[in-house]
Amino acid sequence: MTFHVMIIPTLNCPSNCKYCWGSEKKSEMMDIQVIKEIDKWLGGFRDDYVHFTFHGGEPLIAGYDFYKEALPILKNSETHKEAGFSLQSNLWLLDEKLAKLFSDYNVAISTSIDGPKEINDYQRGEGYFDKTMKGYNIAIENGVNVSFISTFTSYSKDFRDEIYNFFLKNGYNFKLHAALPSLRGNNADNWALTPKEHGELLIGLLNNYLNDLDKIEIKDFDHICKSSFIRRGTLCTFADCMGDTLAIGWDGNIYPCYRFVGMKDYIMGNVYNHPSMDELMKSNAWNKLMEFKNYVDDNCNDCDYVKFCRGGCPYNGIVSSAENNSNSNDNVNSNFKNESSISIDPQCLAYKMIFKEVSNRANKEFLKSNMNLFTNNNENKTNKFSIMDLMLKK
Ligand code: SF4
Numbered sequence: 001m002t003f004h005v006m007i008i009p010t011l012n013c014p015s016n017c018k019y020c021w022g023s024e025k026k027s028e029m030m031d032i033q034v035i036k037e038i039d040k041w042l043g044g045f046r047d048d049y050v051h052f053t054f055h056g057g058e059p060l061i062a063g064y065d066f067y068k069e070a071l072p073i074l075k076n077s078e079t080h081k082e083a084g085f086s087l088q089s090n091l092w093l094l095d096e097k098l099a100k101l102f103s104d105y106n107v108a109i110s111t112s113i114d115g116p117k118e119i120n121d122y123q124r125g126e127g128y129f130d131k132t133m134k135g136y137n138i139a140i141e142n143g144v145n146v147s148f149i150s151t152f153t154s155y156s157k158d159f160r161d162e163i164y165n166f167f168l169k170n171g172y173n174f175k176l177h178a179a180l181p182s183l184r185g186n187n188a189d190n191w192a193l194t195p196k197e198h199g200e201l202l203i204g205l206l207n208n209y210l211n212d213l214d215k216i217e218i219k220d221f222d223h224i225c226k227s228s229f230i231r232r233g234t235l236c237t238f239a240d241c242m243g244d245t246l247a248i249g250w251d252g253n254i255y256p257c258y259r260f261v262g263m264k265d266y267i268m269g270n271v272y273n274h275p276s277m278d279e280l281m282k283s284n285a286w287n288k289l290m291e292f293k294n295y296v297d298d299n300c301n302d303c304d305y306v307k308f309c310r311g312g313c314p315y316n317g318i319v320s321s322a323e324n325n326s327n328s329n330d331n332v333n334s335n336f337k338n339e340s341s342i343s344i345d346p347q348c349l350a351y352k353m354i355f356k357e358v359s360n361r362a363n364k365e366f367l368k369s370n371m372n373l374f375t376n377n378n379e380n381k382t383n384k385f386s387i388m389d390l391m392l393k394k
Pocket residue numbers: 236237238241242245256257258259312313314315316
């Protein structure tokens with residue numbers, strides 16, 4: 001099991017995407033001393049390999065000197081075994097010097113583009129596309145591995161084919177991200193996909209993808225199909241993420257995941273105190289996550305997909321619980337509200353829709369392949385590739 005440590009050097013970001021809830025313009029900046037403390041804290045914390053992801057806000061605001069010092073500390077450490085580095089960035093601040101450094105340390109970058117320029121800039125702001133693609137080209141020219149994250153909103157869901165074809169035509173691998181409500185305020189609400197829209201989007205994109213497995217990669221479907229096959233979640237949303245992912249804010253505070261960073265109710269401890277997992281488990285944040293886990297064990301028990309869904313994302317469940325949505329927009333957020341103090345992920349319907357689609361397709365394929373044994377009937381397929389191709393993809 002790899003332990004995932006997310007490092008959030010700042011919540012600040014130069015961009016101003018309309019549905020973003022993850023940035024704060026006045027956020028402070030992490031000092032390199034925090035990285036040194038993370039390194040010390042990891043000694044004796046647990047024995048597993050550690051994967052580090054730099055996230056934000058916008059992590060490149062930390063600048064070249066920060067990474068020049070941080071990467072060797074985390075890589076050549078005697079306190080832990082490093083399993084790799086990733087960075088999530090809009091790439092506006094990437095220059096050749098930084099790109100070369102990231103290439104030297106094999107830092108895999110994910111960047112956010114929501115499809116063709118017109119759609120992207122409508123949701124993310126004028127000029128965003130060109131600035132990100134400029135950074136992308138610098139990264140590629142310097143040998144950095146870059147993939148994309150495409151956020152689908154209540155607006156862009158109607159342009160599914162245009163967005164898919166944009167990634168396909170350019171050969172860009174991507175992960176998809178549904179715009180969803182947040183604990184930090186309600187600016188994402190008007191952009192959020194309802195669970196049904198989210199489910200329909202997933203099914204539509206899966207259908208597209210099954211014609212192009214030899215051309216691009218959409219990681220979400222690789223995970224969803226693999227999880228259905230091995231009956232164990234391989235994406236954080238569909239696994240018990242608690243404790244196997246932790247996030248460190250600019251001041252060394254420790255949170256369950258980057259999505260909680262900056263929220264004082266979700267501070268589990270601080271790296272300067274070198275807390276053990278047992279100590280972190282005494283925090284209120286941990287109790288909240290355990291409430292979620294127990295709720296899933298009680299309420300998802302009868303679900304066919306529970307082994308590889310595990311109630312979805314705890315953060316989404318906590319957002320939708322009654323005590324946290326009092327500030328939210330009543331009209332839009334009713335799709336995500338729950339009257340109890342804890343809830344499963346309100347995207348449950350979307351997950352059920354896609355897992356059901358995958359399982360129905362797999363059953364049909366299985367039946368057909370058996371019938372073909374007897375009839376030798378090579379009926380035309382609707383997709384070039386099968387769900388089994390995706391399940392067995394390496
Ligand atoms: S809280 Fe949600 S986003 Fe964060 S690690 Fe867990 S499943 Fe993933």
